[in-house]
Amino acid sequence: MTVIEVGREERGQLTLRQRWSHYLVLVYALTMLIVGVNLRDSLLYATVPYEDVRAGIRAFYPQGWLLDNQGDYVFRVRDMRRTDFKTTIQVQILPVSADSTTRNLLDNLLLTRAQIFGQYRQFPRAIFQLPDETPATSVNYTFVASQDDPFLESFPTVVAGQDVVILQREQAVIITFQASADEYDTLYPVFQTFLADLEF
Amino acid sequence: MTTTSRLITPPQEDEIYPYRRAWFSIAVESGILFVVTVAMFVTFRLLGVRFTPFIEQIVNLSVVLLPLVLWGVFSLRRELSVPLPRARLLMVLVVTGLAANAVGLPIADNIFQVDRWLPLADAPVRVVGYIITLGSLQEIIKYLVVRYATFPELLRIRADSVAYSAASAIGYAVIVNLRFALDTNTDPGTLALESFATFAFHLVASVIVAYGLSELRFSAPSPLLLPVMVVAAAVIHGAAIPIHAGLTNAGFSLAGSFTNPVFGLIMAVGLLVSIGSTMAFLFQRAEIAAQEARAESERAP
Secondary structure (H helix, E strand, O other): OOOOOOOOOOOOOOHHHHHHHHHHHHHHHHHHHHHHHHEEEEEEEEEEEEEEEEEEEEEEEEEEOOOEEEOOOOOEEOOOOOHHHHOEEEEEEEEEOOOOOOHHHHHHHHHHHHHEEEEEEEEEEEEEEEEOEEEEEEEEEEEEOOOHHHHHHHOOOEEEEEEOOOOOOOOOEEEEEEEEEOOOHHHHHHHHHHHHHHHH | OOOOOOOOOOOOOOOOOOOHHHHHHHHHHHHHHHHHHHHHHHHHOOOOOOOOOHHHHHHHHHHHHHHHHHHHHHHHHOOOOOOOOOOHHHHHHHHHHHHHHHHHHHHHHHHHHHHHHHHOOOOOHHHHHHHHHHHHHHHHHHHHHHHHHHHOOOOOOHHHHHHHHHHHHHHHHHHHHHHHHOOOOOOHHHHHHHHHHHHHHHHHHHHHHHHHHHHHHOOOOOHHHHHHHHHHHHHHHHHHHHHHHHHOOOEEEEOEEEOOOOHHHHHHHHHHHHHHHHHHHHHHHHHHHHHHHHHHHHOOO
């Protein structure tokens, strides 16, 4: 009995040279993917060191952000390239009495901010752990911000923020992250990187 | 009396070329697209003609889909009228378009996130970054589609790789332009310039990869030739994106801020003509070398 195979397309056999060429292109593709992601991270999450010996703080803030240490905080950095709300990371140190609790501090923050920010809303507080396993408390909130310059005629921006509060040695360290609510999740890794490198 | 013989040499029957001439189709499509682009630029940018937003949206979609229509008329339709048509031309175009939409653009947006860091980087970093990310990504996707759809059995002559690579380039360029047209509120004149530049960069880079594929199919080059051609295509395509943007975008001066769209158009045309003719020469040289080698082997005892 003879078996006749019908309908099978005859495929050309690849030579060893052709195979290796194809494999090399695949290696190139994989290499470029890894190098591309690495290049992205090195530029997107590039940092600049900052040290305040008096406050005992050492940090790495995102490259290209505007540093400001003239206010009632240790330092504040803002991404001035943003057209809506300028993404902000701020470190503040407040002296507290020995019997002060985190709750007192956060209540005080709530009262202060409710007067400064429009439509300020706070979410439930949560236990937070810094990358070096220091225990802390975090609170998330939202408010509505508008451009300082009224001639820009822009719509207000909904801002999402997070305060991380650490009580130690009769002082409270308040680390704040604020970003446009639309971009909050995208930009949060910047804050996580900042927290991972922060020393106080 | 002398008589002169009046013999007439019988006409030789022209040998019918059984394939569609891919280079001719590419030249015609590019030429028509260039003319339409210039006409759109003059009409909408220089003369300032404006329509209602709805009609402009329709004009924008027509501009973006024009390369596809031209390809259908001058490549696909002509392919059907030759004795030996290329079988998977439409498939390559459609699959490349789908791959661009399903793989290329999501990787560019979500993994490389080029819009977040590349436009703001320094010029050298910007060029290198675009080569590594968008240039490589786009050329590899187009290469993979052509490679798995056609190689090696559907590459019967060298020009086959040009025809299939051009189809993949148009498939990818149309998707990129379609997204640009739908995501931005651009006037048809600007869109035509942008669309032509994307078309030119994709076509030029794909023809470079086509040379690597055809050499690998019909000659015995080093295994490094094809990867080098893919890298060259990625470098040219990747570098062309920021350079074109730099030429086109407005620069600040004491006189004000003006865009230079003509510079971008000149660059796109220059790249298309210079690299296109160089690659056509290399293809022709490879074909002549192959014919000479064949004749030599036939003469040998």
